[in-house]
Amino acid sequence: MSMNTAPNAERVHIGIFGKRNAGKSSLINAMTGQDLAIVSNIAGTTTDPVSKAMELLPLGPVVMIDTPGLDDIGALGAQRVRKAMQVMNKCDLAVVVVDASEGLTDAHTDLLARLKAKNIPHLIAMNKCDLLDAVPADTEHMRYVSAAAGTGIYALKEAIAHLVPTGDNGRRIIADLLQPNDFVVLVVPIDSAAPKGRLILPQQQTIRDILEAGATAIVCQDTELKATLKKLGQPPRMVVTDSQAFRRVSADTPDDVPLTSFSILFARYKGRLDSAVRGVTALRQLQDGDTVLISEGCTHHRQCDDIGTVKLPKWIEDYTGKSLHFEFTSGGAFPENLSPYQLIVHCGGCMLNEREMKSRIAYAEDEGVPMTNYGILISYINGILPRAVKPLGLEL
Template sequence: MSLNTTPSSDRVHIGVFGRRNAGKSSVVNAVTGQNLAIVSDIKGTTTDPVYKAMELLPLGPVMIIDTPGIDDEGELGALRVKKSKQVLNKTDIAVLIIDGTAGKTREDEELITLFKQKGISYLVVYNKADQCKERPATNERNALWISAATGENIQVLKEMIAKLAPQEESKLRIVADLINPSDFVVLVVPIDKAAPKGRLILPQQQTIRDILESDATAIVVKEYELRDTLMSLGKKPKLVITDSQVFAKVSADTPKDIWLTSFSILFARYKGNLELTVKGAKAVEALNDGDTVLICEGCTHHRQCDDIGSVKLPRWMKQHTGKQLNFKFTSGTEFPDDLSQYKLIVHCGGCMLNEREMKYRLQCAVDQNIPVTNYGLLIAYMQGILKRSIEPFPDIAMSLEEE
């Protein structure tokens, strides 16, 4: 990924929902001006959510999600409906496609209820206007008649979608609010077997970009180069940001008067709820023999022999607690509905998840009274440097001291 490419997690996610044969895929194709989705008169042609990252004018970078019909039937159909509803957890704007020749149905009304419950901005789009001699009037302010076949009102639909886009002005930055122009920021990036060939991982790329956009200077080193680098710099860095796997060494090599944190902790704040996950790290002390811990990754990748999530974290947790613990793992879009079997949830930084989905997962844990933390915070806690790792965030550090 180049530095000027918008990651999918930072794109506005537009979910297209509706019953089978309402014309969802046809509308997606008409809106994008491309044949992204397979179109057929056969019900249930779309069997899994289809994702497409693209530029959609006048909105900009978006992720369009075409979903299976919400009225699908049978055992497989129920699974497809579940997949469609899971898409809601990451949807910023929902577009409900209704077959104009059939009118609004119970399933459509249920979707609208779900949109409202989840606080999702939505549009109600009556498709197949070209087949309707009469178009029943609607009192809905967010409703529109279109024809994917003829292109009628497609441009109007794009403009209505753009007006519903979340406002970016108030969006938290990854690190920019912690630094000033001309500051030095040192990033510690281990290059080991788990590092991707020929590139940096997404959190590192995004953090570097945010530093550069702040007119500060990013200095990237390996963990064993940090001490000499800090000594050779003619200026004290404002901040050292490290990969969580080498937290202990980086802490030992970083003077106490320099702020220290990790990529994972920065993303816990950027995508989720830092205070919640800081408090959740302490729950490791309450684990007992036989307890089960859920370790979640937001992406799917080839696991190496000493993978951080599936190997190192379980090992470190067993060493820290002295308990015989059980571990379960999820990755990508999979996240359990029922969390009752777990005593602690440990999540990655969520760089591949958008903010809405990350906060949904955290809220699921809160609703079911399960402590939740993230990789960097738990590692910092177990290595005795949690307080230091959140010094850049005074409000969080203060709340930790008050407990």
Template sequence: MTTLQDTPRASRLHIGLFGRRNSGKSSLMNALVGQSLAVVSEKPGTTTDPVYKSMEISGIGPVVFIDTAGFDDDEQEAGLGAARVHQTERAAAETDIALVLFSPEADEDGDEEELAWVRRFQQAGKPVLAVIAQADAAKDEGHARKEAIAQATGCSTLAVSAEKHHGLEAVRREIARLLPEDYQLRSITGDLVGKDTQDLVLLVMPQDIQAPKGRLILPQVQTLRELLDKHALVMSCTTDCLDAALAAMKEPPKLIITDSQAFRTVFEKKPAESLLTSFSALFAALKGDIDYFLAGAHHLVDLAAKAKAGEKMELNVLIAEACTHKPLDGDIGRIKIPRLLQKNLGDGVRTTVVSGKDFPEDLSPYDLVIHCGSCMFNRSYVLYRANEAKEAGVPMTNYGLAIAALLGILDDISLPEHPFSAR
């Protein structure tokens, strides 16, 4: 059960365990987290869907381990093997650090599959740790095997025994050493708000159907917490109280952060000297490929200009939500953005909405992808989706930037120049 004190999974370092069936992935994860979470069995293919476990590691902080199905799953019944491997590939997309498990003794194929997965992560720029997870079953406890794997992979290699709890601390230390350089340096507001400068910030937060009664939505909570950590002076209001909030301030706020749906109202009422942005726009810079997302938003501006000039167009737009929820009246992704697209681009716009991990492998049928703020996804997974769009030649942006573009105020919103600084 998740509590208010828990770090959301999307904000944790994702550590994925990858290997063949019965390579010891589940045993290693259980040993690392100190709990019997994943079922361990001598029967191949026991792990089907990825198993996630959140925990804290001293010196690193909040992490989530991902135990995956074997990448050699060849179960033919109803295509189950291929489906399991597909889930493993999805887990790879959201992995920040990969642990690739090797057998205690070399196989006839010379570790071909393991080496292919190591190269896959290395090509994606992700740190890899090669692990001999059942080293107690190897000759000389895996020393010679470790040297051979290290030479073949060019990455750190450890020999461990989950059963005897040998080498587990070395795995934790190596994970800490492999941390991405920008890990724990990412900042939602970046240099828009200084550290210990007591900048005045106004949060405009409509409490509509998107916000469950009695709670704030996650981007609002995370942004507020960061502002408090920076010792900013924070005032919050709903859209209908914006005039009163501004009147109560002795001086204009340095920054106003609003829900994207209230962009137009806030833009028209904000003091000239106050910077304006949205929670969704900030998360585009925090988690996504901001340059690519901005290019996608400017593509929308160009399309709107063509439509205004009388050009008719047929467009297929994919709207991707990270959350899975029951569609509601006034839903931003299913109702408001499609309505805004048709208003600005014409009746030839067709939208398709996907949610959660449902993201098309083939993006060629689409002319544009508009993604949500991705508060439920980690950055690795958002960048994976952005790269898929790039490779398909499909422009991509996110909710906040798309709405600003369609409202004609894209050039008037502010984004951090250095989203990984000033935390």
């Protein structure tokens, strides 16, 4: 990832929904002025949700998600429709594309009801308006456009931009915990699992947030922490560590210095910290043969000592003393059926936007499946969870 590129998880996610041949892909191309989506007169050209990161003026950096048609047919078509519906879990707003010559149908009515139930801001784009004898006036929630002729595209983009809430929503990774001129020590182990030549996204974003608070970020490895703290000459405002180094970093950090991890910061930033802390206590109830789902929001090359598929299962079995079954998901994959699981352990979610992360948390709660976070689990099994969440205002 370029340091100059807005991370996809921090971009506004715009879902484009509609029936086959309504012109969803053509509308994306018209709004961006680029041939980004494949266009064809054959119904069902878009067979899977396709995400494209781009700049959409006057909105700025966005992710446009082109979806399969809502009226796709057959067993395979039903799976495609289900995939389209799942896109709602990550949408900050939606554009419902309707063939203006056909008008709204029951499929659109059902879609609009789903969007309303999920509190997703949305607009209706009545496409192919150039085929109408007379074009009705736009309304607050409906715009008449023609992707082919370019009619109404600018007004549609302006309307989309106005759907996005204005102002700061108050979410910060760490800046709200700091004062100007504070020192924050970030512990970043460089091992076989560390990406060559770069820091991972949570580390990058935390450094940026520290700088925006007017504070100073000091980065070191876990092996250098003791010497770094000694050379500072004064206690830092906080130490933030990679969760895998929690045990060593906790031992090397004086008790009066607040300590947490990148993963726990992101549990607060992207989800619900209190829910994840409650969820970790399910470790004590696990029995032989229970299934634990370990879910990551990104996809990456697995190392021999990968945290998700190797280290966490070992640590969990060592802590519980139980023989457990583990399943794994990554990227956009998350099970539709959570009933087989007695616990879900999720990464910090830096590659997922806030809506998708909170959607996963809410779904697990609705299904009665405890869900926690990498950093919270690691600090819990090392007996330092109260210390790790105290800097974030949570007393245990």
